[in-house]
Amino acid sequence: MTENATPTLTTDQLVSRVAAASAVWAATPYAERARVIRAIADALDAAGAELIAIAQEETALAEGRLQGELKRTTFQLRIFADEIERGACFDVRIDRPDAEWPMGAPRPDLRRMLIPIGPVLNFAASNFPFAFSVAGGDTAAALAAGNAVLVKAHSGHPRLSDATARVVQEAAVAAGAPEGLLEVVHGTENGVEALKHPLIKAASFTGSIPAGRALFDIANARPEPIPFYGELGSVNPAFVAPAAAAARPVEIAEGYLASITGSQGQLCTKPGVLFVPEGSPVIDALLDAAVPGPAPLLNDRIASGFVATLESVAEHGAVSVLREGAASRTAEPEATLLQTTADAVLADPEGLITEVFGPVGLVVTYADPAELAPIARSLEGQLTATIVADEVEGDLELARTLVPALADRAGRVLWNQWPTGVSVTYAQQHGGPYPATTASGTTAVGTASITRFLRPVAFQNFPDALLPEALRDGNPLGLPQSIDG
């Protein structure tokens, strides 16, 4: 499918339509925006059965999984609506004039806040047809921030994308939002054309490293470069400390296998590598634990990528198969575990610490916990890193070395929990140094993601009536205002 959703409109026309809506939407009061966003969430919930039926036809995801994902998606819209009414995300700062300012010159009246960045292009993901797609996280954040959105639909669920867009569009217009608040394009060429369009002021992306890097390069090569918030790839290493490995091998093995087989391993936070002590009972437990039976991957492209990457890692000279799943090299695989050593990882980190999108894990045995810190420090950027340890000396000593090293390489560090299942909260961080993302200073999940689609402006010496309401004396909107620092 390479036609746009509204086939009578070209990509250029769709961008212009979104840009016109964006100007109106940016000037819409926060409470009004919040009302529209909640109406969108309500409409998506109401259309849930119909949308989930289409999603089941287009993806291999189970009904329960899709129901949970839609619930997450509408919750996300609502918490973002709440967030812009609370208003801390606009970072309002007011400096009153100060003739004695110790810099050496009088301080003027300066008032700064974050305003909408402009029309946003959002490249949707394959693996979350709701939560990282048409009405997903980046769309919700961009809308809350005050920007209209053009979504480049993922080719894995084109009809669901159009159906979702229609629900959003009808609900938004019925609630008083401008036409064009959200539009959809299909096809790589249209996506690239939109990314190069001068009216697009920011872009977001969830997908693979090669595709994300190619789009990042296009965004930066524009005559006017724009921020490109790409979430690309992550191995999400997990480190099991010796005492924990000895004390609770079955719990660790079952937890790990559940985490790498959830959604058939097609999650960006899947813990793809597990470090365990040599000869640990965790290894036996990994062999004994039950895993789900063979199940289809999302689509043919992901299946062929999975088989190829799995085979390339499995054929590495330092890798052996620990547990081969049924039909493991097909489009409907059961989970597979590979095995190598910490020495081998240190010798060839790039060859072994690599993302395999699907139900497979690499178990890395270490002879001495002291081998782990150098590995942690040499990691490429990650979305997450996990420590499984007990609060006893030895494990704690290891943790004190690993925590700062992992915080330096990952956006989220976990203690005795698995990284899959990313909660939408105020303190969530879903990001990390490259290649996990192209913008480690921001998050793709949680209320802090709204800031991605805002930019600061200061107003100097303005009469109150000409200021945005958020910056006025008397604080008519009741937002948090930081006054004189």
Add this chain to the structure above:
Amino acid sequence: MTENATPTLTTDQLVSRVAAASAVWAATPYAERARVIRAIADALDAAGAELIAIAQEETALAEGRLQGELKRTTFQLRIFADEIERGACFDVRIDRPDAEWPMGAPRPDLRRMLIPIGPVLNFAASNFPFAFSVAGGDTAAALAAGNAVLVKAHSGHPRLSDATARVVQEAAVAAGAPEGLLEVVHGTENGVEALKHPLIKAASFTGSIPAGRALFDIANARPEPIPFYGELGSVNPAFVAPAAAAARPVEIAEGYLASITGSQGQLCTKPGVLFVPEGSPVIDALLDAAVPGPAPLLNDRIASGFVATLESVAEHGAVSVLREGAASRTAEPEATLLQTTADAVLADPEGLITEVFGPVGLVVTYADPAELAPIARSLEGQLTATIVADEVEGDLELARTLVPALADRAGRVLWNQWPTGVSVTYAQQHGGPYPATTASGTTAVGTASITRFLRPVAFQNFPDALLPEALRDGNPLGLPQSIDG
């Protein structure tokens, strides 16, 4: 000069030295960091006479101007030290576990804060040998954020750069900071080598559009791209509304001329274009007002660039000379005013709305205030935009159209004040859409600039003792903690 300041060390060795210091500095408690930064400020103040003498030899800036700039520089270091002790800049967020979280799955314990981004490379500016150079704004912000800094010295003041670095280094080490907290390289090749170095994690720049764009492209083409905070160029248009032009022409003309001749017009916020009503008394006042006599520009490169750009604008078919300064096309010019019309600007915005670094202004006459909003909307990104208007109907009506258009195109919008003289405050915003900067989401001046050199990390389900102190229960550092939203 293409040798590094410590000629026995290569650029690679200097980067490694800075990276080693950065790891130690990142782990240094905020209060300790603040103490070191204040010691650096004290040492720079103490060395002021010596440093200013070198600056006078290397630049054409007057002693009083340099004294003010040094005062601004040390004030900046101190206010940033205060800011990290106050700690709001670390954006601490704590979500406590919530089994009933309405997303559909229990919310874990999540704690998020901003941590140091890693070693920073700072390309210094020509026009502020103190405030945007070795110990200037980006260095102060990066140090406060917890990163060591490698400065690429500007070729316009190499000896001052080395002397400043020595003062900083000695003060820092005496106060207990690691060796290598701040180092200097000289020469474009060494700067580019450092920018490509994998241990450098962010870069900042103040300078021209071509140089800034070239470095931005290098930063983004790295195998691991890094944030590049470039402040490039800005015309800073000012719009005089009809009533104000009629009521106070002399005040406006004198204020404008003072703003474009301060520091010989070599300021990034110089209001390079002034829109006034056709036949306005402001034009006569601009012809009558006194201007400073001829004075040297910063250096030969800037002088030749000034003459060439001034001539190219002056030769534009739609441009005439309103007031030619003495020696106006030399390295020691007096201020010059050119003149054109709003129609001409709309017909060729790129040819006419262009930065001339030096004491020149383009006066644009408009026949109808309605001509101004389309021009405002068509502007390239700007650091500032200024409205000069009276609070009477007519002017206010114009302002209500211009303010949102200018906020969309500029980082700071002013009302009846001139944009030069950028105060260092909590609410300052010195940035703007490209080409004003390469990162419109951040600021180069003011306490909010610390955030440029931080990145978020979340800790999930951690024992209190293993968390960074800022995230612990009981809040031992007493920083602002946002709990459960």
